[in-house]
Amino acid sequence: MELIIGFVLGLLLILAGYFVQTQKAFVFLAGFGDTWEPVNKDRLGKRVGFLLSTLGIIAILTSIFTIWFGSTAGKVSAILAVVDIIFILAAIVLDRIGF
Numbered sequence: 001m002e003l004i005i006g007f008v009l010g011l012l013l014i015l016a017g018y019f020v021q022t023q024k025a026f027v028f029l030a031g032f033g034d035t036w037e038p039v040n041k042d043r044l045g046k047r048v049g050f051l052l053s054t055l056g057i058i059a060i061l062t063s064i065f066t067i068w069f070g071s072t073a074g075k076v077s078a079i080l081a082v083v084d085i086i087f088i089l090a091a092i093v094l095d096r097i098g099f
Helices: 002-025 041-069 069-097
Strands: none
Touching: 002 041, 041 069
């Protein structure tokens, strides 16, 4: 059951990353709403889309490796997911300062 949940969640994150990359839709960045407009939509869309897709791949690989390695795979992927989220926030900050 966890394998199916991991695959579905991973595919949804990959789809969200693709949607952000192609449509430049930043509705996934909750909390910024109407008060924030990206400086460079193309560059930010590519960065955030790639990082969301990476998060989806981490979710899929975690669901697979949890079968063999148990909670160790979950701990490693949790660290990778936190690092990926920090990268998403860094991409937003870089866009805010103009890079």
